[in-house]
Amino acid sequence: MSLARLFLHERTVEIILRILEAEEANEKIYPLQISNDIGSPYSYISKVLSEFEKNSIVESRVEGRMRVISLTPYGRKVAIMLRELKKELEKDFNARRKLDILKEVALNGKKDWRVFLPVIAELEILRNSTDDREVIKEVENMIGKVEKMIEEVV
Numbered sequence: 632m633s634l635a636r637l638f639l640h641e642r643t644v645e646i647i648l649r650i651l652e653a654e655e656a657n658e659k660i661y662p663l664q665i666s667n668d669i670g671s672p673y674s675y676i677s678k679v680l681s682e683f684e685k686n687s688i689v690e691s692r693v694e695g696r697m698r699v700i701s702l703t704p705y706g707r708k709v710a711i712m713l714r715e716l717k718k719e720l721e722k723d724f725n726a727r728r729k730l731d732i733l734k735e736v737a738l739n740g741k742k743d744w745r746v747f748l749p750v751i752a753e754l755e756i757l758r759n760s761t762d763d764r765e766v767i768k769e770v771e772n773m774i775g776k777v778e779k780m781i782e783e784v785v
Contacts, residue, residue, distance in 0.1 A: 639720075644713050645669045646679050650689065650702055651710040659699050723763035730757060730766055730773070737777050747781045 649668055653660035662680055666673040680700060683689040688706035691698050702710055737750045751774055758770040 639713065639717065642669065642671050642675065643679055644717060645671075646676060647683070647688070647702075647706065647710045648714055648717070650700055651707065651714065654702060654707075659694075660701075661697050661699060665700070723761045723766055726757055726761040726763055726766045729753070730769060733757070734773060737773065737780070742780065742784055744781050744784050747777050747784070751777050751781075 646665055646669065649665050650660055662676050663673060665671075665680075666676045669676075680689060680691070683706065684691060687703050688709060689700050690703055691700050693699075733750055733753055737747065740746055754770050754774050754777070758767055758774075761767060
């Protein structure tokens with residue numbers, strides 16, 4: 632189970648983030664459109680939007696035969712925080728921890744090529760086992776640093 636799913640009810644967050652996304656694109660958003668976009672039943676979307684409206688997270692207005700949904704200033708603030716939290720929770724914390732340990736071994740350990748070679752091997756395994764782009768970039772930088780350290784030692 633992902634941390635985002637563990638900490639946040641996924642569908643509810645998707646609803647508010649879909650509204651935020653539409654507003655940032657200067658688009659109108661309707662309950663049926665939200666239902667289609669996130670693949671959730673219209674009845675559930677309607678129920679959640681009613682709760683949001685009761686709690687001043689969203690407001691709605693009727694345009695023709697359609698109900699247009701928009702965030703209140705409070706809802707926008709919550710949506711932005713949820714987007715940032717979701718982004719943070721999508722990080723690969725296990726990979727980040729492994730990277731921290733490998734950095735410690737390489738940078739603060741014994742300056743010996745016999746230590747550096749396994750570190751490079753572990754960094755390459757780590758690079759291939761995560762989707763976290765920040766970790767991958769940092770792993771690639773670290774491999775370059777360790778390779779330079781090997782050249783200096785040998």
